Every structure is written in structure tokens, then in C-alpha cells.
Amino acid sequence: MTWITSLDQLEPMFGAPPEAAIVKVTRRLTPAYARWIEASRFCMLATVGPEGTDCTPRGDNGPVVQQMDPGTLLMPDWRGNNRVDSLRNIVRDGRVSLSFLVPGSNTVLRVNGSARLSTDPALCARFEQAGKHPHLVIVIAVGEVYAQCARALLRSGIWARDDSAGLPTVGEILTEITQGAFDGAEYDQVWPARAAQTMW
16 A cells, blocks of 8 residues: 655645636635525535544525625524534534535535534524524634535536435444344334424
8 A cells, every 4th residue: 555645745646726726716705606505405514623523414495504794604503313513513623614515516615614603593583494493503704615626526427316226224224233222124114204393
């Protein structure tokens, strides 16, 4: 196994980035970047903490984040599995990175910045769903915004494929991990109704 262990080894393997890769980076949301984010209902939120990194999916039935101003994004923390890995990380180390996707587009929009958690009632009220509000809102100070190269999505053909046939269910995974101690079949049976009742 040959390892790359220094920038002196790494950087000569690649040419200089093209002009577009440099000029695409902005420190605030431009109108075009803002329109793109408003169309996204799904993103991946990456955080870092003392135990390591975490990356979680975030989704909503409208824009996954709201723009407070060109330098600030708001993300509701809707109900999940109560592990709060991302939130725990943000409290201890505010660095975050978000990757926004829009079905049908091969562009991924990246936002890097820093985040804080707020329980401000006015912020939480902005995300009301059927009379319910998130417990808190992740307030993201934008550090940089840019569009990612589309090649990864083009190579994967992600929007033209369905490779889900035959995949194990979450219940089957849990049964395997616990060597049968966890009733995965029951978990899979009740999960759809439970999710529908606890979406918000």
C-alpha cells in the first residue's frame, strides 16, 4: 500500500483548478445561489465534534432551510431518533458543511460555515407544520457558498436509477446486528405508521 502523506506528494498529481472553480465561491448567498437553495427540500448536514464527524440527512416538505439574510440560513430541527449527534457537535464545535440536492439536477450546492442553536419562539414559529414547531432552529452563518462539480452525480446516474430492490430493511439490519435479540420484523411492520404520526 502506498500512502499520500504530504501536500508535496498530493498537489503535483493535479493541475491548477480552472477559473470557474475559483470564481464560483462567494462569501454570501447571491440571488442565483439563493434561488437554488430555495428549491432544495433535502440536504446533508456535516458536523464535527470530539468524538469525530457526523453527517445526517435533513429534509422538509418545502425548502429545507430558510434564508434570514444573505449571510444566514435557518434550519429547523424536526423530530428524529433523539441521538442529537449533530446538535451535540454544534454546541461544542460550530463548524458545519451542508450539501443541497434538487431531484433532477446534477448540481450539488455546498455551504460551509458555522452554526449555533436557538430556541427563540419567533424563529421556531417560522417553521410551523400543522400547528407544531421544531424544538430549536439551527442558525448557520454562511462562510462560503459554491456549486460542486456535477461529475459525481453524472457518473452515478442517481436520478435515473432505482437500485433499492433486494436491500435489507432497517429491521433486518437491527436483527442481524443484535444476532436476533431485536425484533426487526415488528420494527419494520410498525415503522410506517409511527413515522406518519411523528413526522413533525
